[in-house]
Amino acid sequence: VGFSLLTGIYVATDLTMREAKIPFPGSLLGLVLCAVLVHFELMPLRWVDGAATLLLRHMVLFYLPLVAAVGQFWPLLRDSGAGLIPTILVTTGVVLITTGFTAERFGRRLEKPDVAPTP
Amino acid sequence: MWHPLLSLAGTIGAYLIARAVCKRLNHWWANPFFIGTALVVAGLAWTKLSYLEYREGVQPLVFLLGPATVALGIPLARNLPLLRRNLAPVLWGGTVGAVVGVALVVVLASFFGMSKVLLLALVPKSVTTPVAVAISEFIGGDGSLTAAMVTITGFSGVLFARPLLDVVGIRSPVARGLAFGVGIHGTGVVEALEESELTAAMAGLGLTVSAIFTGLVAPALLWFLP
Numbered sequence: 001v002g003f004s005l006l007t008g009i010y011v012a013t014d015l016t017m018r019e020a021k022i023p024f025p026g027s028l029l030g031l032v033l034c035a036v037l038v039h040f041e042l043m044p045l046r047w048v049d050g051a052a053t054l055l056l057r058h059m060v061l062f063y064l065p066l067v068a069a070v071g072q073f074w075p076l077l078r079d080s081g082a083g084l085i086p087t088i089l090v091t092t093g094v095v096l097i098t099t100g101f102t103a104e105r106f107g108r109r110l111e112k113p114d115v116a117p118t119p
Numbered sequence: 120m121w122h123p124l125l126s127l128a129g130t131i132g133a134y135l136i137a138r139a140v141c142k143r144l145n146h147w148w149a150n151p152f153f154i155g156t157a158l159v160v161a162g163l164a165w166t167k168l169s170y171l172e173y174r175e176g177v178q179p180l181v182f183l184l185g186p187a188t189v190a191l192g193i194p195l196a197r198n199l200p201l202l203r204r205n206l207a208p209v210l211w212g213g214t215v216g217a218v219v220g221v222a223l224v225v226v227l228a229s230f231f232g233m234s235k236v237l238l239l240a241l242v243p244k245s246v247t248t249p250v251a252v253a254i255s256e257f258i259g260g261d262g263s264l265t266a267a268m269v270t271i272t273g274f275s276g277v278l279f280a281r282p283l284l285d286v287v288g289i290r291s292p293v294a295r296g297l298a299f300g301v302g303i304h305g306t307g308v309v310e311a312l313e314e315s316e317l318t319a320a321m322a323g324l325g326l327t328v329s330a331i332f333t334g335l336v337a338p339a340l341l342w343f344l345p
Binding site for chain 1: 130134155174180244270280290301
């Protein structure tokens with residue numbers, strides 16, 4: 001039951017977005033819709049919990065077939081490799097720092113009692 | 120003779136073997152994803168099967184990424200009280216992280232003269248794999264290349280995310296957790312678990328928020344790119 005509900009949400013949102021030509025991936029709308037349905041108890045958690053846990057635990061299996069195609073991109077990766085790794089490292093580092101700083105700036109007032117004072 | 124179902128069975132088998140091996144080894148590099156990929160690639164080479172023939176059989180597995188993405192809504196619903204308490208840091212941190220990540224990828228990829236297919240695969244690299252694949256395919260990128268970039272990002276994060284935040288002095292669990300989730304997706308949640316429950320829960324929120332915001336930001340790129 002849970003599995004068909006989750007699949008149903010996915011197919012429904014995916015088709016809607018495609019038909020409406022809205023520039024936003026359908027499965028993401030499905031994610032939000034699923035959270036809303038569960039939160040307002042329109043869809044009881046116990047119906048979908050088992051299926052969701054199973055899907056999330058074995059997520060790696062679902063994208064193994066995709067990554068297996070990486071062999072096909074080998075020439076491309078080899079030619080761009082020099083720039084690729086620095087790009088990934090630099091952007092990931094900058095994202096970590098900017099996100100952390102922004103969150104700390106906006107969160108200081110609210111979370112202060114919970115945070116251990118820094119020596 | 121080859122039957123599509125053999126691809127399916129082989130992939131599931133590779134995954135199960137990879138999981139079993141990782142459970143036994145219990146090392147940070149022993150990741151089901153790496154070993155599983157290696158097994159599948161080796162299997163393809165051994166059977167001399169073309170990727171397209173292989174893909175035909177495993178399409179049902181790839182389809183499941185859709186429902187799996189929808190299922191991510193459940194941890195989000197569970198963490199709603201936490202989200203409400205930290206609304207400002209989550210929204211601002213998530214927005215800044217997504218925008219900075221996408222913008223910087225475009226700048227650096229152009230600087231290094233990367234091809235468009237690689238650029239599009241790099242755009243959602245900080246997002247959890249199923250969503251990253253959806254976003255990338257949506258903006259005209261390639262799903263498999265994207266999945267590979269997402270994995271490299273996650274692995275790079277394991278190496279330097281925690282020391283980096285230490286060095287720049289980001290100490291609150293809320294900010295650290297969020298940074299992990301927004302920056303290095305699923306691996307971030309695992310890293311955060313080493314620090315505290317709160318950090319991990321924030322990382323989970325960060326992962327979801329960055330997925331949603333990147334989904335909103337990335338399509339805008341289509342107007343800027345040739």
